[in-house]
Amino acid sequence: MTEGLPALLETLEDVAVAKRLLLATDYDGVLARFAADPMRAVAEPGTIDTLRALADLPGLHVAVISGRDLKTLRRLTGIDEDEPIVLIGSHGAESSDAAVRSAMEHAAVTPDDEVTLTELRSDIEALVKEHHPEAGIEYKAAAVVVHTRGLPREVSDAALADARRLALEHPGVKVLKGKSVLELSVSHADKGSAVTALGRSVDAVARIYFGDDVTDEDAFTRLRRPQDVTVKVGAGSTAARFRLDDEATVARVLTKLWQLCSAAHVPS
Numbered sequence: 001m002t003e004g005l006p007a008l009l010e011t012l013e014d015v016a017v018a019k020r021l022l023l024a025t026d027y028d029g030v031l032a033r034f035a036a037d038p039m040r041a042v043a044e045p046g047t048i049d050t051l052r053a054l055a056d057l058p059g060l061h062v063a064v065i066s067g068r069d070l071k072t073l074r075r076l077t078g079i080d081e082d083e084p085i086v087l088i089g090s091h092g093a094e095s096s097d098a099a100v101r102s103a104m105e106h107a108a109v110t111p112d113d114e115v116t117l118t119e120l121r122s123d124i125e126a127l128v129k130e131h132h133p134e135a136g137i138e139y140k141a142a143a144v145v146v147h148t149r150g151l152p153r154e155v156s157d158a159a160l161a162d163a164r165r166l167a168l169e170h171p172g173v174k175v176l177k178g179k180s181v182l183e184l185s186v187s188h189a190d191k192g193s194a195v196t197a198l199g200r201s202v203d204a205v206a207r208i209y210f211g212d213d214v215t216d217e218d219a220f221t222r223l224r225r226p227q228d229v230t231v232k233v234g235a236g237s238t239a240a241r242f243r244l245d246d247e248a249t250v251a252r253v254l255t256k257l258w259q260l261c262s263a264a265h266v267p268s
């Protein structure tokens with residue numbers, strides 16, 4: 001049973017005083033509303049600056065963790081390499097943080113995976129061209145994604161089912177069902193392992209995580225300490241403790257978190 005906004009705000013008041021706090025947030029469907037064109041999914045106004053302000057506070061560690069690949073995540077967030085915000089892409093397989101990279105080495109893409117990915121890309125391209133020309137294709141460092149946002153239900157279902165069948169022809173390929181997308185990935189990373197690795201490396205006393213999708217459930221299930229705060233955005237079953245309605249509410253909660261933390265985390 002998840003709790004709503006009032007209970008979340010009350011809990012954040014307690015957690016904001018923690019000496020070392022990790023705030024990790026997903027991108028699509030949490031910081032940014034969905035868009036038909038994946039490259040046009042922009043963060044809610046002011047949200048990235050709120051993350052910057054949080055990351056400037058002593059004892060606060062901030063990360064954006066996404067299924068996007070690292071390069072795209074950097075471009076969409078506009079967060080530069082020299083900023084103190086950690087970016088984790090490809091569900092944990094890529095990161096700007098050395099500790100996360102080292103913890104996720106087992107999930108790194110191998111030369112054999114690259115070969116599989118090349119074959120997958122060309123098979124997906126042929127499938128879309130011949131049978132599902134309305135569907136879109138997104139190319140990522142470790143995956144290829146079939147997009148069907150905005151298409152009629154039966155058109156979308158048929159394209160995603162065919163893409164799933166095609167994945168079965170490529171042993172070792174992981175299939176991730178997202179929102180109007182099917183991702184075929186050669187990486188075996190997961191957001192739960194990446195976020196716990198980052199938490200360990202900064203010795204976080206409390207970890208806060210915002211997510212909206214199936215892949216965020218790996219993080220929700222791994223962050224189970226009493227002082228951890230897990231927040232699901234939108235509908236659907238979840239292992240998170242709290243739930244928020246939408247991206248605009250996330251933006252407001254992040255601002256509130258900054259107010260609470262800036263009152264508690266005064267430089268000594």
Ligand SMILES: O=P(O)(O)OC[C@H]1O[C@H](O[C@H]2O[C@H](CO)[C@@H](O)[C@H](O)[C@H]2O)[C@H](O)[C@@H](O)[C@@H]1O
Binds near residue numbers: 138147
């Ligand atoms: O881990 P996330 O940051 O939540 O990324 C998950 C996937 O997000 C993107 O797809 C979703 O957003 C698109 C843009 O709004 C939308 O068109 C699509 O329907 C959504 O599923 C992204 O394109 C995927 O690669 C990510 O894995």
